[in-house]
Amino acid sequence: MLLLGTHLVFQLTPSLKRCWLGGEPEISINICPYLVSRGIKGGIRGEGMMPSRFLYICICSTHSQTLLTMACPDTVTLKNLTGKHRLNKGLSDGIDETLKLQGVGYLKRTAIANFSLTLEFSQHTDDGIEHIDIKQTLSGGFKAPTENIVMDGEEHPKNDDLFGPLIGQTRRVKVDELDIDFLKEEWTEDTLEDGVIYGVVKSDTEKTGKDWVIHLVWGFTIKEGVRKFARRYRFTTKERSEPIDVKLYYDYVE
Structure with missing residues (x-):
């Protein structure tokens, strides 16, 4: 289950334009500077401002969404852990x-x-x-x-x-x-x-x-x-x- 509305922190590199969580779910993301003064939704209180090379990412949605998952095959066991x-x-x-x-x-x-x-x-x-x-x-x-x-x-x-x-x-x-x-x-x-x-x-x-x-x-x-x-x-x-x-x-x- 992937809960949208998650808040993430990533190190910014030239190639980092967007973030996929395991594959490419069709969800939008907003990227803005990671600021502390707004608490959890805008940063982390009491730790000062994050350097500009970091991004604060919020996966935007007004509700939770469940992504379908496959059952682990019976062929994958503790004797064949792959x-x-x-x-x-x-x-x-x-x-x-x-x-x-x-x-x-x-x-x-x-x-x-x-x-x-x-x-x-x-x-x-x-x-x-x-x-x-x-x-x-x-x-x-x-x-x-x-x-x-x-x-x-x-x-x-x-x-x-x-x-x-x-x-x-x-x-x-x-x-x-x-x-x-x-x-x-x-x-x-x-x-x-x-x-x-x-x-x-x-x-x-x-x-x-x-x-x-x-x-x-x-x-x-x-x-x-x-x-x-x-x-x-x-x-x-x-x-x-x-x-x-x-x-x-x-x-x-x-």
Whole structure:
């Protein structure tokens, strides 16, 4: 689902004349300087004026419009994870609260909330160990860092551009091996048969002073009658007494 009336911030280049959100939907956009003094609809309060090389873009409409999406084919599974999958923000939970607790600033959180993210997967096995490479693309064709996941169950340190130093580990497990009930729910039969992709990502506390931990599961689910790639995660930190549970759903693009 694409909700029109979205506000975006893009870096202006000579070739940037207009912005398409995944293909070429027939919607108009207005472009004007990104000014703060008008609040969210004209900028972001308290951050001063954005440089002139940035544009504030509002996709104009008086109502929300749903763009038709394809069901993810049955041939795409956790044993054959291919294709492009775009985050459906209309169906997914918000992640602003977890980002804030992870130390992500207001400007970056606002940009993340307004951009649409597409994941392109490729999967291979090397010396008996599964690897998943994820090419990430933001709205308008902007590239995000490629993620390379080694599914060996070992801890791998990483210096992440957004979260700083962190430690992650990923492996394939059967659902009944999971300790968190929330992560076990709503998966398709093929996901249950293949085993979910389960990861634990945590901040490198010694380097960051942060203590957050994410337990994350990937799989396929049926949402509103349509088969979709999905992620679920539970976020915990000592800064908050209760965990935060998040569901993310992705539309199959190709």
